[in-house]
Amino acid sequence: MPTDHQLCCIGCGRSAFPTAPDFRCAHCGELLEVVLPKPPAEAGTWPRRWRERRTSLAAEDISGVWRFREMLPAVGEPVSLREGNTPLYQLPGCGRRLGMTQLWAKHQGINPTGSFKDTGMTVALSQARTAGFRWVACASTGNTSASMAAYAARAGLGALVLVPAGQIAWGKLAQALDYGALTCQVQGDFDACMRTLNAVVRRSPVGLVNSVNPYRVEGQKTAVYELLEQLAWQPPDHIIVPGGNLANASAIGKGLREMRERGWITHLPKVSVVQALGASPLAAAWRANRGRELTPVHAETRATAIRIGNPASWRKAVRVLEETGGDCIAVSEAELAAAKAEIGAEGIGCEPASAAALAGLKQWLSQGWIRRDETVVLVLTGHLLKDADYTLDFHRGQMAVDAAAERLRRPPVEIPADAAAVLAQLEKAVQV
Numbered sequence: 001m002p003t004d005h006q007l008c009c010i011g012c013g014r015s016a017f018p019t020a021p022d023f024r025c026a027h028c029g030e031l032l033e034v035v036l037p038k039p040p041a042e043a044g045t046w047p048r049r050w051r052e053r054r055t056s057l058a059a060e061d062i063s064g065v066w067r068f069r070e071m072l073p074a075v076g077e078p079v080s081l082r083e084g085n086t087p088l089y090q091l092p093g094c095g096r097r098l099g100m101t102q103l104w105a106k107h108q109g110i111n112p113t114g115s116f117k118d119t120g121m122t123v124a125l126s127q128a129r130t131a132g133f134r135w136v137a138c139a140s141t142g143n144t145s146a147s148m149a150a151y152a153a154r155a156g157l158g159a160l161v162l163v164p165a166g167q168i169a170w171g172k173l174a175q176a177l178d179y180g181a182l183t184c185q186v187q188g189d190f191d192a193c194m195r196t197l198n199a200v201v202r203r204s205p206v207g208l209v210n211s212v213n214p215y216r217v218e219g220q221k222t223a224v225y226e227l228l229e230q231l232a233w234q235p236p237d238h239i240i241v242p243g244g245n246l247a248n249a250s251a252i253g254k255g256l257r258e259m260r261e262r263g264w265i266t267h268l269p270k271v272s273v274v275q276a277l278g279a280s281p282l283a284a285a286w287r288a289n290r291g292r293e294l295t296p297v298h299a300e301t302r303a304t305a306i307r308i309g310n311p312a313s314w315r316k317a318v319r320v321l322e323e324t325g326g327d328c329i330a331v332s333e334a335e336l337a338a339a340k341a342e343i344g345a346e347g348i349g350c351e352p353a354s355a356a357a358l359a360g361l362k363q364w365l366s367q368g369w370i371r372r373d374e375t376v377v378l379v380l381t382g383h384l385l386k387d388a389d390y391t392l393d394f395h396r397g398q399m400a401v402d403a404a405a406e407r408l409r410r411p412p413v414e415i416p417a418d419a420a421a422v423l424a425q426l427e428k429a430v431q432v
């Protein structure tokens with residue numbers, strides 16, 4: 001059974017107030033989080049129950065989110081697209097290059113709309129529909145809008161999308177249109193979209209499903225329930241996640257915290273966050289003052305999913321870094337591009353923002369903060385096909401990268417329709 005729950009403020013701890021339209025505490029303005037009741041004595045048997053559900057044919061057991069419903073708030077009938085149940089892949093090629101044997105990728109891009117956003121959106125849309133909303137809305141760098149539009153369509157609700165004009169990948173914009181959303185390309189960046197939308201939700205009864213919505217965080221945390229199940233409940237040493245608005249890192253931390261409180265794991269993996277250098281306000285704050293104060297920045301990176309200068313969930317993320325002993329760093333555009341090509345060369349692929357996790361790992365290995373004999377799980381947040389332009393630009397040599405990454409370039413070659421021409425290409429390729 002999904003559980004009764006309270007919303008509590010992460011700042012002042014107050015609870016049980018009516019939900020504000022922007023999901024902020026009426027008293028101090030901080031974010032809210034879902035607090036679940038104390039688990040019953042039988043909670044020790046839940047992991048076995050969750051595993052058994054994998055053979056069930058019932059819709060809410062097939063979903064990799066609702067399968068864990070004992071750890072989710074009661075929000076009515078699930079709006080589901082069979083999200084979750086994503087693969088955990090080993091990365092043997094990257095591992096060999098880095099001298100590691102336990103390097104894994106949890107590929108959240110293998111979700112119905114191609115990003116981890118689906119795991120949160122299924123809970124948020126269920127809650128919005130139950131709460132009586134006719135419309136939902138989000139400001140987005142692309143994946144949130146794609147996911148919201150799909151789940152709103154399934155729920156029978158209208159979808160209002162605000163995206164920064166000219167700054168989101170075509171694949172993501174196409175999804176919002178295809179799923180029938182009212183899509184506004186706002187003249188400004190993501191942070192301007194967010195400001196505009198906050199004013200809209202105060203004036204019109206539309207449900208806000210940006211990641212300040214605490215129900216999204218509940219769905220997103222199930223990624224670590226799945227992960228721990230895939231690892232036979234043996235926590236890895238490190239989980240590394242790209243950070244934009246910082247809700248995903250917060251969700252992963254919350255999921256792990258709740259797992260330890262219930263005794264399913266005995267210690268926490270270190271959860272660490274990687275940002276793009278041009279959009280790294282948390283990395284800067286973590287270095288300067290251990291995340292006590294964060295200064296928003298103007299964000300600039302080709303990894304559009306993490307192009308966020310004023311992250312909403314930074315306080316929640318700082319709590320996760322502190323609790324788990326994690327770290328936060330920033331990586332350059334060249335490091336991102338190289339890491340993305342290396343993941344692609346494993347036959348997996350991901351979107352640019354996701355590759356930040358591998359780029360960050362390489363820095364931490366060279367600093368000695370992560371050891372080569374440790375078990376590391378990279379969270380790949382989005383699908384390769386979200387941003388095909390980026391991949392083409394890399395392979396065609398339109399991006400500055402170092403010599404090692406140059407070797408991963410595979411530009412397409414144009415040839416006559418002639419076997420000899422193909423064989424000549426093959427000859428060249430074999431020699432490299």
Ligand SMILES: *Cc1c(COP(=O)(O)O)cnc(C)c1O
Pocket residue numbers: 115116117143144211242243244245246247248249305306351353354381382383
């Ligand atoms: C949303 C998103 C991120 C950033 O997640 P936050 O919760 O905003 O930190 C990273 N990668 C991809 C592919 C995303 O869609």
Ligand SMILES: [Zn+2]
Pocket residue numbers: 009010011012013014025026027028029030
């Ligand atoms: Zn408060």
